[in-house]
Amino acid sequence: MKKVLVSKPGDFHRLQLVDAPRPSPGPGEVLVRVDAIGVNFADCVVRLGLYPSAKKYGGYPITPGFEFAGVIEDPGGSASELPLGTRVFGVIRFGAYQEYVCVPADQLYPVPDVLSQAEAGGFCVTALTAYYALHELGALSSEKTVLVHSAAGGVGTALVQLARAAGARVIGVVGAAHKRSLVEQLGADQVIVRSEVGEGAGLISALRAASPQGYDIVCDANGYKSLRQSYSLLRPTGRLVIYGAHTMLTRGSGAVHWLRLAWAALRTPTFQPLKLTNENRSVLGFNLSYLFEEKGVLKNAMERLLEMLERGELKVATLQEYPLEDVVRAHQDLQSGTTTGKLVLRTSSAPEPSKSPE
Ligand SMILES: NC(=O)c1ccc[n+]([C@@H]2O[C@H](COP(=O)([O-])OP(=O)(O)OC[C@H]3O[C@@H](n4cnc5c(N)ncnc54)[C@H](OP(=O)(O)O)[C@@H]3O)[C@@H](O)[C@H]2O)c1
Structure with missing residues (x-):
């Protein structure tokens, strides 16, 4: 699989696309095949080496990325109540810029029908x-x-x-x-x-x-x-x-x-x-x-946000999509300060899945 790696902090071209083995879910984790990844300003700060929590939680080399949408590829034993193939989205503390991620099951939510995979990838953060x-x-x-x-x-x-x-x-x-x-x-x-x-x-x-x-x-x-x-x-x-x-x-x-x-x-x-x-x-x-351990706070927030999505009170305002291979361009655009709404990376590993799980 492809993933973005920043070996050491620096300019846009530190974002290298590399081949890596597909990860296997550990205890309590689920393997997700990633379709879309939200690009956040914080990812640029991580790339630059100025994000303290990137150093605190692992350091460099690092794969940036706090959010993604995909489908469940391996539910990891009893880690998830969601069946294989379910459209899911969620947050991860670094590492979303790749084609497969292993994520704690309680950081995943089924994508509501009102969101496309691209929108879901840029929603959570x-x-x-x-x-x-x-x-x-x-x-x-x-x-x-x-x-x-x-x-x-x-x-x-x-x-x-x-x-x-x-x-x-x-x-x-x-x-x-x-x-x-x-x-x-x-x-x-x-x-x-x-x-x-x-x-x-x-x-x-x-x-x-x-x-x-x-x-x-x-x-x-x-x-x-x-x-x-x-x-x-x-x-x-x-x-x-x-x-x-x-x-x-x-x-x-x-x-x-x-x-x-x-x-x-x-x-x-x-x-x-x-x-x-x-x-x-x-x-x-x-x-x-630094709030990933505050499970109750995040769960409550996510539940309220999902209700707002269903009521049509909230949407992903505008979406600019880039292939994962164009991650440098996405960072350049975000740091230009001229973009509006959300920027999302798309992987080439998967077609847009149907909105409801089969
Ligand atoms: N604390 C947290 O947990 C948390 C979580 C997510 C994001 N954030 C922060 O929230 C802010 C917004 O993040 P975002 O991902 O949604 O980005 P964004 O707002 O889509 O893009 C950044 C915006 O900041 C303004 N800006 C001012 N100085 C800039 C500079 N030197 N370079 C680029 N843009 C500059 C520009 O808007 P205008 O010119 O229109 O002002 C630009 O469009 C960032 O500071 C980010 O680090 C914090």
Whole structure:
């Protein structure tokens, strides 16, 4: 079988497609023949060698990838209640960029009929991230006003949909005008385009005008560039949910620019406990890759998300597909900062299976 291997961290061309033996399921694991693999910004950070949990859980050489959709090839003894041939999707802590994966049975779910295999391959990470940010940390409800940065991206489009499904008011920020219509179609009440209003004072005054009373929840994966602004936009009781730092990287570049990174780290704000208490604001952060042991949290989130899919409240916003062999192009496109929605790799090992298991 084919798999993508990053022998040591670096630029786009560190993503090598290699031949490897098909894995065999260990105790509690299921073998899945993979059809589609979600590409996440975190995979680029793993490739660059800047993702701490990649080092914590195995290091390099590494096969990136947190999510996939496929069919059950070997249920692994009694590991899975799902029969051979069932369409499944799920998450894995690294290693999804390959044609076969062995996954703990409790990280797999049957793909609902509303999703194609490609959509299923790109569903779990963005949806779980958005769910955890808004429901577990943000205390989302219909009275809330939510600000979503990078609202046209993978996680951004899921955040907008989840917030709208809860009846909240949603303001989205996107980098360029070509992203506006997608976020509007997903139901955002207002979309602010950074290239039109400017990054600094222009953006903050547009955001203040959009919600003069402030924001209840601000979802920020930008990092140093907007964190200070995001905090200042919170109304009392507001929550700043931090889940990434993508502005620390150089847009479009496959390499790490260490000076720029150090400069960005120095400019990343810290938040004073006394200020937080006196202003009644909260700053929260998380990373899904450290949440795999929180089985109950993930199961509950996935069940709620599956219900939302069935009710038509959630979809994979847009999908850009690449053959697994074009993984370099997928990373280049994602790091260009111009993509919208989700990017998915397709394996050549399997035709699109029928939507329901036989
Ligand atoms: N904590 C977690 O568990 C978790 C899980 C999943 C994802 N994440 C984080 O969530 C963020 C979004 O991930 P995603 O996979 O859905 O990506 P994405 O939003 O589809 O793509 C990244 C977007 O970030 C913006 N951007 C700003 N600076 C950039 C740079 N230097 N290079 C490229 N893009 C830049 C661009 O949008 P605009 O120009 O429109 O802003 C770009 O479209 C990432 O920071 C990722 O690490 C965190």
